[in-house]
Amino acid sequence: PLSTRCCAPSSAAPAMNCRAEVLEVSVEGRQVEEAMLAVLHTILLHRSTGKFHYKKEGTYSIGTVGTQDVDCDFIDFAYVRVSSEELDRALRKAVGEFKDALRGSGSDGMGQISLEFYQKKKSRWPFSDECIPWELWTIKVNVVNLANEQERQICREKVGEKLCEKIINIVEVMNRHEYLPKMPTQSEVDNVFDTSLKDVQPYLYKISYQITDSLGTSVTTTMRRLIKDTLAL
Amino acid sequence: AMGTDLSSQDRKDLDKFIKFFALKTVQVIVQARLGEKICTRSSSSPTGSDWFNLAIKDIPEVTHEAKKALAGQLPAVGRSMCVEISLKTSEGDSMELEIWCLEMNEKCDKEIKVSYTVYNRLSLLLKSLLAITRVTPAYRLSRKQGHEYVILYRIYFGEVQLSGLGEGFQTVRVGTVGTPVGTITLSCAYRINLAFMSTRQFERTPPIMGIIIDHFVDRPYPSSSPMHPCNYRAGEDNGAVYPSVEDSQEVCTTSFSTSPPSQCVFTVTKAHFQTPPPVVTDTLKVPVMGLAFSHQLSSSRLSYQPAALGVGSADMGYPVLFAGGLNAAHPHQLIGPGKEGGVPPVPSQPAHGTQADQERMCTPQDGVHYTAATPSSSEDTETVSNSSEGKCASPYDLLETIFIRKVGAFVNKPINQVTMANLDIPFAMFAPKNVELEDNDPMVNPPESPETESPLQGSLHSEGSSGSSTGNTHDDFVMIDFKPAFSKDDILPMDLGTFYREFQNPPQLSSLSIDIGAQSMAEDLDSLPEKLAVHEKNVKEFDAFVETLQ
Numbered sequence: 001p002l003s004t005r006c007c008a009p010s011s012a013a014p015a016m017n018c019r020a021e022v023l024e025v026s027v028e029g030r031q032v033e034e035a036m037l038a039v040l041h042t043i044l045l046h047r048s049t050g051k052f053h054y055k056k057e058g059t060y061s062i063g064t065v066g067t068q069d070v071d072c073d074f075i076d077f078a079y080v081r082v083s084s085e086e087l088d089r090a091l092r093k094a095v096g097e098f099k100d101a102l103r104g105s106g107s108d109g110m111g112q113i114s115l116e117f118y119q120k121k122k123s124r125w126p127f128s129d130e131c132i133p134w135e136l137w138t139i140k141v142n143v144v145n146l147a148n149e150q151e152r153q154i155c156r157e158k159v160g161e162k163l164c165e166k167i168i169n170i171v172e173v174m175n176r177h178e179y180l181p182k183m184p185t186q187s188e189v190d191n192v193f194d195t196s197l198k199d200v201q202p203y204l205y206k207i208s209y210q211i212t213d214s215l216g217t218s219v220t221t222t223m224r225r226l227i228k229d230t231l232a233l
Numbered sequence: 234a235m236g237t238d239l240s241s242q243d244r245k246d247l248d249k250f251i252k253f254f255a256l257k258t259v260q261v262i263v264q265a266r267l268g269e270k271i272c273t274r275s276s277s278s279p280t281g282s283d284w285f286n287l288a289i290k291d292i293p294e295v296t297h298e299a300k301k302a303l304a305g306q307l308p309a310v311g312r313s314m315c316v317e318i319s320l321k322t323s324e325g326d327s328m329e330l331e332i333w334c335l336e337m338n339e340k341c342d343k344e345i346k347v348s349y350t351v352y353n354r355l356s357l358l359l360k361s362l363l364a365i366t367r368v369t370p371a372y373r374l375s376r377k378q379g380h381e382y383v384i385l386y387r388i389y390f391g392e393v394q395l396s397g398l399g400e401g402f403q404t405v406r407v408g409t410v411g412t413p414v415g416t417i418t419l420s421c422a423y424r425i426n427l428a429f430m431s432t433r434q435f436e437r438t439p440p441i442m443g444i445i446i447d448h449f450v451d452r453p454y455p456s457s458s459p460m461h462p463c464n465y466r467a468g469e470d471n472g473a474v475y476p477s478v479e480d481s482q483e484v485c486t487t488s489f490s491t492s493p494p495s496q497c498v499f500t501v502t503k504a505h506f507q508t509p510p511p512v513v514t515d516t517l518k519v520p521v522m523g524l525a526f527s528h529q530l531s532s533s534r535l536s537y538q539p540a541a542l543g544v545g546s547a548d549m550g551y552p553v554l555f556a557g558g559l560n561a562a563h564p565h566q567l568i569g570p571g572k573e574g575g576v577p578p579v580p581s582q583p584a585h586g587t588q589a590d591q592e593r594m595c596t597p598q599d600g601v602h603y604t605a606a607t608p609s610s611s612e613d614t615e616t617v618s619n620s621s622e623g624k625c626a627s628p629y630d631l632l633e634t635i636f637i638r639k640v641g642a643f644v645n646k647p648i649n650q651v652t653m654a655n656l657d658i659p660f661a662m663f664a665p666k667n668v669e670l671e672d673n674d675p676m677v678n679p680p681e682s683p684e685t686e687s688p689l690q691g692s693l694h695s696e697g698s699s700g701s702s703t704g705n706t707h708d709d710f711v712m713i714d715f716k717p718a719f720s721k722d723d724i725l726p727m728d729l730g731t732f733y734r735e736f737q738n739p740p741q742l743s744s745l746s747i748d749i750g751a752q753s754m755a756e757d758l759d760s761l762p763e764k765l766a767v768h769e770k771n772v773k774e775f776d777a778f779v780e781t782l783q
Contacts, residue, residue: 045360050286051277063277066288067363069270078372080363083275083288148783164368168405171361175408177354199275 018133021173023166024140027075028155029109032102032141034072035163036095039139040115040207041070041081042167044091046174047117047135048082048202052193054186065200076160079167084200094207101211102143109143111211117203119181120191134179239413243347247412250347251307253284254355255314255335258362258419259299259388260289262316262333265366266375266384266463285356298461302388308337310415315394317387318371319460320378329397330371330384331423336393338418342411354410358419361408369405369423375463384463398424 027035050063066083081088098113117135146152181203184192193201239247264271273288283289299314308314313336321327345351366372375384395402407419768775 042364045364046357050275050279053278061279062286063279064275064283064286064288066273066275067360068272069367071270076373078270078367078376080271080367083273167364167368171364171407174357174361175406177357177410199277 017179018136019173019178020136020138021169022138022140023169024142025159025162025166026142026144027159028146028152029103029143031072031074031155031159032099032143033092033095034075034077035159036098036113036139036141037081037091038070038072038075038077038079038163039137039166039170040091040095040113041088042079042170043115043137044087044202044205045080045082046170047205048084048087048200049193051195051199051201052189054189058185060186063199063201072160074156075163076156077163079163082200082202084197086197087200087202091207094209098209101209102141104211108212109145110141111209112138112140113207113209114138115205115207117205119204122191134181239347243413247347247351247414248307250352250355251412251417252303254359254417255303255308256291256296256299257284257287257289257359258314258333258335259316260291260295261359261362262318262366263292263295263386263463264290265363265372266318266386268375268378268384268463285352285359287356287359289359294461298388302390304390306390308335308390308417310337310339312391313337313393314388314390317389317397317460318375318463319385319387319397320371320374320382321385322382323380327385329399329424330374331369331421332393332395332398333421334393334419336418336420337415340411340416341413342416343413345411345413347413351410351412355417358408358410358417362419365405365407365421369421370425371423378463385460386463387460395422398422399426401425 023039025035025039045067048065050065052060052062054060067080068083069078070081071078095113098111102109102111115137116133118131118133121130121132123129144155146155181192189195192204194204195201273290275288276283279286303314306312313334315335316333317329318331318333319327319329371384374382378384402422402424404420404422407421409416409418411417
């Protein structure tokens with residue numbers, strides 16, 4: 001069913017030409033946030049550009065993206081993220097909700113968080129704009145419970161090593177140089193990029209998550225978009 | 234046929250992109266092994282000097298070394314640019330950890346648009362490099378460097394040499410970018426056999442005297458290609474006065490077009506920066522924002538550099554110089570902006586911004602802070618504004634900072650330099666008790682303490698201070714005033730500086746003297762059975778204790 005929001009939730013099968021990547025991690029409860037942030041930030045590092053500044057004659061210049069190192073407290077791991085507090089806040093909010101949902105009732109500690117990049121395609125009235133995903137990342141999370149401090153210490157290291165592998169996987173995918181939306185004209189830029197942040201410009205994205213309850217059925221909790229997006233009819 | 238379809242403008246642009254990509258690659262790798270967290274600011278308005286639309290700082294020495302290694306050439310088939318990362322312990326044992334390779338293969342992509350697609354993909358590749366440099370084992374080692382070991386880098390150009398990585402090394406591919414003249418590939422080969430070199434090991438056990446770690450590699454010495462420490466403290470924001478630095482800095486003004494790709498407008502302009510005025514070297518003004526006294530602590534790091542690494546040696550690494558001396562600018566030395574020893578005057582720039590920048594850039598693992606000097610001319614400098622980003626200030630405004638290179642206290646004078654050609658044994662300088670070399674090194678055998686055996690001890694004794702210490706007062710090193718930050722005179726009769734001066738030359742520990750050590754080893758062995766018997770008697774107690782820990 002077509003919702004009045006701009007884009008239907010993408011928990012359904014991805015559209016054609018949308019590549020999908022799945023990553024899986026097993027972490028301890030308190031590692032969930034950092035692990036998710038590490039993966040999401042690494043993806044967004046590759047999927048963000050500097051701000052575009054359009055000039056005459058259809059040319060544009062691109063701003064500069066800064067980066068910074070982030071150390072994890074509960075995992076022996078460090079990652080690089082884009083220097084943008086707005087973006088970091090948005091991701092933390094999403095991951096925080098995911099973590100809370102994972103801890104909630106009915107959860108066996110299993111769930112997944114999805115990061116989807118999409119393009120908007122304008123439709124004529126009365127139809128709402130279409131959102132066409134072109135890349136979908138799914139991170140499956142399994143929360144484990146540990147008995148003692150020694151196990152936790154081992155977990156710190158093991159999860160750190162696992163995340164290193166995930167980063168390498170992500171970079172591999174990025175390096176394939178597969179489909180990326182065409183660079184837009186000024187009038188089209190909001191259909192391709194999120195221009196609401198003041199210092200960087202990620203491709204349009206949305207984050208959603210699902211929690212698997214103990215019966216193994218999927219309890220869909222689709223999160224609202226984190227960025228302003230839609231035309232409501 | 235290579236390049237026949239490529240317009241000359243495209244070819245020029247492509248060469249430029251590859252050149253700057255290579256330079257930025259080196260910067261990212263070396264900065265990732267400094268042992269500090271890196272932070273640069275995003276800027277929505279392009280400054281024109283950020284290649285690939287990424288804020289990657291340029292440490293001048295690193296650029297210099299990279300340009301030297303490249304010698305005007307570009308990576309091509311069979312000619313790869315390699316950055317070798319290695320670890321050196323306080324005993325002088327050394328081990329290669331990683332080789333980062335920027336290579337070119339013959340697979341050409343004629344259709345690709347240079348000033349657009351290639352440029353953006355190179356940018357993406359740099360981002361991947363930023364990510365990957367944090368996930369190889371050497372990253373964690375480099376974050377913990379300083380006391381037991383240091384991380385060094387070496388750039389060379391030519392054939393990739395992986396033999397030093399030991400058996401079973403692994404490779405990770407960072408990425409590739411196809412261009413009309415070939416495909417650029419960036420990868421890293423890294424040693425995995427780090428078992429006994431884990432960071433844990435370094436945290437728990439003190440250096441063991443006289444044991445050579447078994448991972449020596451017979452590293453060939455390429456003709457030029459010195460090793461450098463990866464802990465530039467000065468570097469990030471300061472332009473150095475290099476003999477060979479160009480006046481102009483090539484900037485990359487990227488302008489893209491959304492019309493059909495053939496109309497891409499890409500301009501590269503040269504911006505001419507004013508040559509920075511020379512800085513008075515004998516003014517030792519203490520920067521406004523109090524800096525921690527740095528050189529005593531940092532000088533202990535100098536002990537890791539073996540004697541033979543004389544300055545000017547083309548073959549081996551350079552000593553780490555944090556203590557500043559005066560004059561005698563040597564082209565290969567690191568600039569040590571310790572508080573004393575000739576820090577150029579602090580600029581009138583918003584000091585808090587600069588200070589904040591420095592604090593962020595130089596994680597004070599041992600209380601080391603450095604200031605950046607900016608010239609009196611404020612042209613071309615941005616104001617460091619505290620935007621809501623807040624977290625890190627931009628280095629762009631410090632483009633014109635200068636540092637005068639100074640000879641540090643512990644630099645081996647060229648006279649004492651030992652050329653590798655004279656020594657039959659590889660790694661002779663790493664071998665313990667190489668008396669000939671060590672005798673010449675003031676670091677190991679300072680005049681006042683002839684009984685010193687270890688370089689570590691040596692450095693503690695040979696402080697050139699103006700205080701009461703009778704340490705080795707090196708000619709080039711003059712410390713005028715030793716004023717540790719945040720230490721007050723009025724509370725204690727003895728201030729921190731005095732305290733430090735008084736106690737900075739402790740007598741050598743007897744256990745570190747080899748003879749006694751050898752003796753007591755035999756004694757220890759003899760007494761072992763006794764000790765074991767005692768412990769066995771108390772086994773129940775120990776068990777109970779262990780239980781409480783579970």
